[in-house]
Amino acid sequence: MNVLSNSRVLLATLAIGGSVVTHAYLENFDTYATNSNIIGQGGWRGWDNDSTLNATLVNTRSVSAPNSIRATNLTNVVRPLAGFTSGKWVLRVKQYVPSTSVGEAHFVLFNRYSANNHPSSDWSVELVAESFSSTIHNLQSGDVAPLIKDAWVEIKCEIDLTVNHVNVYYNGALLTNSAWQTGGLLAIGAVQLYAFDPTSQAFYDDLTIDPAGTVETLAPVAEQLLRGQGVSGNLGSWSADDNNPRVIKKFFVINQIEPFVRVNLNFTTTKPSPTSIGFETKARMIEGGLFQLSLGLLNKTSGQFDLVQTETAVSTNYSVFSGSASGDLSRYVGTGNSITGQIAVRQVGPSASLSPQASFETGSATVGGQ
Ligand SMILES: [Ca+2]
Ligand SMILES: [Ca+2]
Structure with a gap:
């Protein structure tokens, strides 16, 4: 009806x-x-x-x-x-x-x-x-x-x-x-x-x-690598858990405290008035060390990324990291029904490599609503 x-x-x-x-x-x-x-x-x-x-x-x-x-x-x-x-x-x-x-x-x-x-x-x-x-x-x-x-x-x-x-x-x-x-x-x-x-x-x-309502799972339509250097994989690597990861390595950092990987994934939702927005990635480090991963969603009103997953340890075994938006969800949907997620990886202790690599098997958004 x-x-x-x-x-x-x-x-x-x-x-x-x-x-x-x-x-x-x-x-x-x-x-x-x-x-x-x-x-x-x-x-x-x-x-x-x-x-x-x-x-x-x-x-x-x-x-x-x-x-x-x-x-x-x-x-x-x-x-x-x-x-x-x-x-x-x-x-x-x-x-x-x-x-x-x-x-x-x-x-x-x-x-x-x-x-x-x-x-x-x-x-x-x-x-x-x-x-x-x-x-x-x-x-x-x-x-x-x-x-x-x-x-x-x-x-x-x-x-x-x-x-x-x-x-x-x-x-x-x-x-x-x-x-x-x-x-x-x-x-x-x-x-x-x-x-x-x-x-x-x-x-x-x-x-x-x-x-x-229903929930849609979105693959990214664009990637912006703000920090780090691509080693292998491409935009399509994010879309499925298919042994085809996007690998990004530490390339140049202004200081050791800053994230050495910062990557934005853009999504296009069919639900302009969502009732839920989730963002997740399946990730691991290739070399051992102490690393933390965080997830943000771009608040299109403030222009800032709001953390939806606070820094969490990421090891050499794959784990799924996920977070979801809260409050007024319309703030996270911009022109053209775009949603932007950001993944950051930071080194917080010794590593076996001078150029540690992060491997992302998937990156997706889930959007609920009519
Ligand atoms: Ca009442
Ligand atoms: Ca993949």
Whole structure:
């Protein structure tokens, strides 16, 4: 499904650290008045349209300011969703269960929700925060993990409507790996927040649904040797682990403290708004000695290379060195969707050779996003 062409899918934006991320669905609970009730706002309804099962927007804690939603005292609210009927999606929500909660707090995903017609409703994920057993329990799959209390925890669901599958992650760890539905629909039909007991309590914030992205691995399109001298290999040597290394030797250094190899690799991404950028090389020294390798990515805003792998010992055995960018990733993508990585090798102790050689079997960038 093309999200942009489907008017039933709400497109919403959230500003994070200067970059703007577009979500297929976003509910941060921040557009409503603090201390107001959710039913009747933003498409939220009571279970079976019962308006007495409300939940309140509170500013006592939140991930995004000012509000989160508090499910307690038999809260049972539903947000029907439309338009999520094919493709792969990632649903995320932050949950906070206080240690004072008693009983069960349920976070539920339906593939089909039909008010007042429960036989027509079909449950895909039902995560129960059980205070009495201190577990998070997916009733649909039977999976159980320790419940984390008094902290915001991410629940992430990778929903593949093409192959009817869901992976559920709790605090980054895989909890459930199962079919999305049996006897229901290949759709994301609704979200439900349910306080099963009068004194159970859970807070939620930043509920998002995004199209699932992919990761591309890029070979360099250009090499700039700033320091050192090429011994063997060429641009193509970086592209594969094929016993065809790019070898660069110490040639001339102003002082012994400076790196004697400094090489830039340029990449062209197809993802101008990446969600991850990684840079790695498989490298070794040919002669023994004490050497360290570091990796940087060119910050196109500052014009400086930001370290993504701090100096790490490199020996005469091949190792893979890797790092990834953090913060506003758009800073690392320049004109023509270019990304520039830099590898530096520095001598930090005695060597068996006056002109030590570094051997690079691969150099690649990995870029995630739509
Ligand atoms: Ca919020
Ligand atoms: Ca190679």
